[in-house]
Amino acid sequence: MELQPLRGSAAREAFQRDGVVIVDGILDPYFREFLQSYYRTVREHSEAHFGRDWTSMNGQGDACSEAVLYTVRSHISDITELDLLPSMSVARMFEKGDKVGRHIDGPTNEINCTLCIDRDSPWYLHFENEKVAAKVDLLPGQAVLYRGNELFHWREKYTGSNHVQVIFGYVLKGGAHEDRAFERRGRPEYAPAGRPKYGPRGFVKARLYRLREWLREWRGILSR
Numbered sequence: 001m002e003l004q005p006l007r008g009s010a011a012r013e014a015f016q017r018d019g020v021v022i023v024d025g026i027l028d029p030y031f032r033e034f035l036q037s038y039y040r041t042v043r044e045h046s047e048a049h050f051g052r053d054w055t056s057m058n059g060q061g062d063a064c065s066e067a068v069l070y071t072v073r074s075h076i077s078d079i080t081e082l083d084l085l086p087s088m089s090v091a092r093m094f095e096k097g098d099k100v101g102r103h104i105d106g107p108t109n110e111i112n113c114t115l116c117i118d119r120d121s122p123w124y125l126h127f128e129n130e131k132v133a134a135k136v137d138l139l140p141g142q143a144v145l146y147r148g149n150e151l152f153h154w155r156e157k158y159t160g161s162n163h164v165q166v167i168f169g170y171v172l173k174g175g176a177h178e179d180r181a182f183e184r185r186g187r188p189e190y191a192p193a194g195r196p197k198y199g200p201r202g203f204v205k206a207r208l209y210r211l212r213e214w215l216r217e218w219r220g221i222l223s224r
């Protein structure tokens, strides 16, 4: 099932039913153009301020992605009909060959939002659990909203050369993970040029991720 963008009450109903919905018109077009310009500048001239992990070039807690996290919160609350607290944001810039392994998110992403900023070719984000099997292809300015720690999600290898997303999460006010709100506040994870991009924990995580992907691709196991 390929999901289509929805608005208003149709979006609310779809989220209640499936836990995942594409939301259109979440960003003002001028704000979208501003973000496209900003991340183009980062990619071409300011990579030193960003890090690179096992998935893609990225900026955890990037000032601009934090601004998105805050400014669209009321819109997300309206669609989900939930009282939400901001928890984290990250900007990710994908290149040819990048992919995202099948996973569910941690507790900071009870409600997660992937917002497409820029792209040069289509790229499906797949969702699956016992109730739902869906895939979405987002245009710049569209966002997919989903229950990050209930739905498995992944992307196959990207065949284009530029795909920019802002990914941000919320926790439920009064919920089990309320204490994870503002998780990364004051702890930006920029990696200055010339320094290792991640420490021992990140190194082990990256190796385990590659091993898992190898097992999935070549041995056909760990497909869940």
Ligand SMILES: [Fe+2]
Binding pocket: 103, 104, 105, 148, 153
């Ligand atoms: Fe995720």
